[in-house]
Amino acid sequence: MINLLFKNKKTIKAEKDQKELNNEIHRLSLEILRKDSFIKCKNDFFILKEKREKETLEWEKIENELKKYNIENLLLKKELSETMNILGIKNLEKKYLIKVDKLISEERFKKVIKLLKKNRVIYIQSLNKNLIETLIKDEKIKLEVLKRYKNFLNNIMSWDLKTTLIKGEKITKIYSKYRRFVNISNDESINYIADLSIDFIERLSCFGFQNSEIEEIKLIYIDYQKKHLIKL
Structure with a gap:
């Protein structure tokens, strides 16, 4: 009887402990669930925030690119307008010599260009019908x-060829080794040698150029004009 009572007490205590343990497990489970929900919510928030920040950065990037393209487009429109005005003039006061390889730039004319250079024919303006018929043996190439x-x-010529004839070579080509000067010229809408002037070159000190640099740029300009400009 005492053993049974003792067992019952032990059983009651064990059941009580088990119940408390179950309650604690339940409480902890709820706490874990609550914290998991909080962490998930936080994580979702940060993911959303990061996504929005990325989207904002993307939109800012797109906006900046659009601004850049708009500026470039305005400059191109200005250049186009100027070029159209110039190309519409029939009686030009000056033209520039153009190298033969601009007229026949394709690979199939490579041998012809070498042959012409060998005979000191560098520019299109140095060509003539008799010279072409005499030097070029391939009939198909000759006719072309x-x-x-x-x-x-x-x-009757391509846009590029006609622009070069009237405005000379691009500043980017003539002054390829003078990157800073090219950038400044571009900012000032000076894209071809005909757009450039001694006056502008002499004012380069305002942009931080040294006298020696200005002199070099000036000599290149004078030399190009001397060799390529045809005064009509």
């Missing part, structure tokens, strides 16, 4: 060169 040369004389 004659056709392009005739079109050139009749003012």
Whole structure:
């Protein structure tokens, strides 16, 4: 009877302990669930925040690119307008010599260009019908060169060729080793040698250029004009 009572007490205590343990497990489970929900919520928040920040950065990037393209577009429109005005003038006061390889730039004319250079024919303006017929033996190539040369004389040519004829080479090509000068010229809408002037070059000190640099840039300009400008 005493053993049974003792067992019952032990059983009651064990059951009580088990109940308390179960309650604690339940409490801890709820706490873990609550914290998991909080962590998930926080994590979702940070993911959303990060996503929005990335989207904001992307939109800012797109906006900056659009601004850049808009500025470039305005400059191109200005250049186009100026070029259209110039190309519309029939009686030009000056033109520039153009190298033959601009007229026949394709690979199939490579041998012809070498042959012409060998005979000291560097510029399109140095060509003539008799010279083409005498030097070029390949009939198909000869006919094509004659056709392009005739079109050139009749003012029928590509946009690039006509612009070079009227405005000379691009500043980026002539002054390829003078990156800072090219950038400043571009900012000032000076894209071709015809857009440039001694006056502008002499004012480069305002942009921080040394006298020696200005002199070098000036000499390149003078030399190009001397060798390539045709005064009509």
